[in-house]
Amino acid sequence: MTEMLFTPKSIGSVTIPNRTVFLAHETGFAENGLPTERDAAYYRARARGGVGLIVGPSSMLVHPSASNPMYASGYDPEVVPRLRTIADACHEYGTKVFAQLQHTGGEDSGEFAMHETWAPSAVPTDFGYEMPKRMEIEDIEEIKLGFAKTAEHVKRGGLDGIELKAGHDGILRQFISPKYNHRDDRYGGSTENRVRLVNEVVEAIRNRVGEEFPIGIRFTLDEMEDGGYDYDYAVDVLRHLHPSLDFLDSDIATISKLYITDAPMHAPLGYTSEYYGAARAELDVPVIAAGRINDMTKANDLLEEGQADFIGMCRQLICDADTVRKVRAGDDDEVTHCIACNQNCLGGIHTKGHVGCIQTPRSGRETKIPHVEDLEDAPTAKRILVVGGGPAGLSFAVTAADFGHRVTIREREAVLGGQSNIATEVDSRQEFGDAVRNLRNQLNNRDVTVETGVEVTPADVDREAWDEIVVATGARERPPPLEGENVYRSWDVLRGDDVGERVIVLDNNNHAAGVGVAEQLAVEGHDVTFVTTAYHPGDRMEGTNVPPFLESLYEHDVELLTHTTIVGFDGDTAQLLNVYSQDVEPRAADALVVAERRESRNGLAAALRDRFDDDSVHRIGDCVAPRLIDTAIYDGEMLARELST
Known part of the structure; x- marks a missing residue:
């Protein structure tokens, strides 16, 4: 009430x-x-x-x-x-x-x-x-x-x-x-x-x-x-x-x-x-x-x-x-x-020099992006296939439906959300999933067909069935720079891979991924050492997010090693290198967890473009280039607006 x-x-x-x-x-x-x-x-x-x-x-x-x-x-x-x-x-x-x-x-x-x-x-x-x-x-x-x-x-x-x-x-x-x-x-x-x-x-x-x-x-x-x-x-x-x-x-x-x-x-x-x-x-x-x-x-x-x-x-x-x-x-x-x-x-x-919101491209751009309610429906209602149900695909689908298009989403996972579902595996970042929940709620109020658990290959796409094809297949975490026994990707650990008691987290991401997996492991009771070449953990995050992470890491006795990287790991011992002094120090560990940057999953888009040889195939979000969620949502909404004029 x-x-x-x-x-x-x-x-x-x-x-x-x-x-x-x-x-x-x-x-x-x-x-x-x-x-x-x-x-x-x-x-x-x-x-x-x-x-x-x-x-x-x-x-x-x-x-x-x-x-x-x-x-x-x-x-x-x-x-x-x-x-x-x-x-x-x-x-x-x-x-x-x-x-x-x-x-x-x-x-x-x-x-x-x-x-x-x-x-x-x-x-x-x-x-x-x-x-x-x-x-x-x-x-x-x-x-x-x-x-x-x-x-x-x-x-x-x-x-x-x-x-x-x-x-x-x-x-x-x-x-x-x-x-x-x-x-x-x-x-x-x-x-x-x-x-x-x-x-x-x-x-x-x-x-x-x-x-x-x-x-x-x-x-x-x-x-x-x-x-x-x-x-x-x-x-x-x-x-x-x-x-x-x-x-x-x-x-x-x-x-x-x-x-x-x-x-x-x-x-x-x-x-x-x-x-x-x-x-x-x-x-x-x-x-x-x-x-x-x-x-x-x-x-x-x-x-x-x-x-x-x-x-x-x-x-x-x-x-x-x-x-x-x-x-x-x-x-x-x-x-x-x-x-x-x-x-x-x-x-x-x-x-960016002005206020805005990751979920709302129009916020702070009111003079450039008209309210959808002030615009007319698209002159032609198009049949649009969206491959990928992460933030970019959902943003596109909601906006395209507002313009009167007939949209179908196909997502290979059992649930919508894409990489946001990985972020929410960190207890303190669960609210991040509300960005996708907001889009899903809005999607439920629109006439959009959603098919989950469907892996789309180039052969599955019938060009005659669609006026436009939007590929929003996101990104994957890059392989760790070190390979071998007991080396894990951060995403796999958040999804449930079991690691030992003593864990070193190497943060090559410098955003929320590294501090997030370190915090989660510490909360779960692991003995965690956090390693980064940066001046402080999460140094590429927005500033107000850093102190709460630091407070939590210290609260859970995480050892923080800055200006440091790892040049070797043999399964139970890491070689820590101070990037300024060049000193190397061994450190015993049961597992090395690496938070890496991401790489685009763009194979489907490239194959479809080669196959159809026309301008009907579009890419949005991280499958163009891995960035933050705001650009994925922005890409989706702006393409929907572009295809509706």
Whole structure:
């Protein structure tokens, strides 16, 4: 039941049409310090998807001393018409929009603007390496004025309210924190003094926008750093905050602990509920819950239990912009649930330059990839054979069916899923399988023929029976560089091959495969040594995924040998080579498990192309070149769109 989730509730003078909130986050779309058409399209998609409140643009900077190319310069008057575009796009669907205001303080780099960073005290953060400048009183006055001017720009831009960021990063939290604020003037020493800047910022903003314009705060309820404040201190802060604040948006940890603030799938759903639930009991203003909430029934339960007043979702609505609309219409099986892989949301900012989602090619590309609902059916319904039921094949089949094609999938294994089924053999990565489950659920709602346990050979394909043939046969793990007795491929071990007690895992993959099989073996009770030439295990994974793996490996007493490879294994002894010192050390082991890179299974596609000698045969996903799951899903959807024009 989700009845309460869809009831209106007010924040200050503004009525939010339902209890769902799209939380603030980087998009990577800003250009020259201003929001762009891509921002407007991105937020518009979530408004169209039914969310009640959008907090964005995120981290609008209030002063030039905070410089980050990812963020809009809210202090620049040129931002006003850009904000108006965002407001109009969201208001079209009844969604309210609050801008988030921030000064990054010492938790940033001044290199972009060639300017020193500012902070309450000259205390370095665990996130960066620069020593910030201790702010002088005139600097503090400058920042207060910057917040006020930016707030005025927000109101002139037609947005509905403001969120001040004192969350996992930002100068407002740094002033609040005893770890970062060592001042002995009116802005330091006591809780009242440390909160003073926040309260003076609120007053400065009120003088510009009035008492009726909603102002709230995103606040970290526990810094979770050595020397940082805990929840009890946060409660004391809450009691000292300005009485005119209209809401609290809950946050935990700091940017140096991003694997906690934006926890990957190692963390359970709703992992922060004890924090916002406790804060809710302390406050008379609405509290926004946050922390891996991707299920609307659970979200409604949190409201019913009184743990929160609004449900904040970030990655779930990055993943599926239409989540709220689908659930409200009873189409729960159509929801693409976030799996917290962090590969294209957080990771996409650094690898692609913009936010995205591995499961949803359109996310972050709204100006380039139209919503399927806005497109007409294909001019001709084609008969299409898809060979391979992994992520690429499933993505193609779902999208092609949406365009009206008659699709048949043939998969050689007994179940759909491809390589994702291997990944889920690692206990901590089982949720990764939800990416395939989401596609299977959607497939079940479409008229697609699925044949499993069918091995397709070139002779099995009748050219006259199909208009198009899509080969999505994936990849296999490459053979280990060392052969012989007691040498195993990581995939075979995850599928059940029995290995002895003492196991060496050689990671030539450097992504999740190596750390995953090592963790699983350790959890099962093996004595594991992990060997990699990299600087740390899993060094090609998205960053927030690495610390939970490291914590688990250390917890299970896995020996970690970096800068190391194996140059020989005779069945019971490995020769370990340090790639920098060139020293060789023998190590006894009952088995060597090698996590290798992959190679394409492209023989069927090549044979069909030779046989038919036309352009009816297409390859997608790893059988073109082994990559990550996002490209497989992208390949599938984009080919389906291409064949439908």
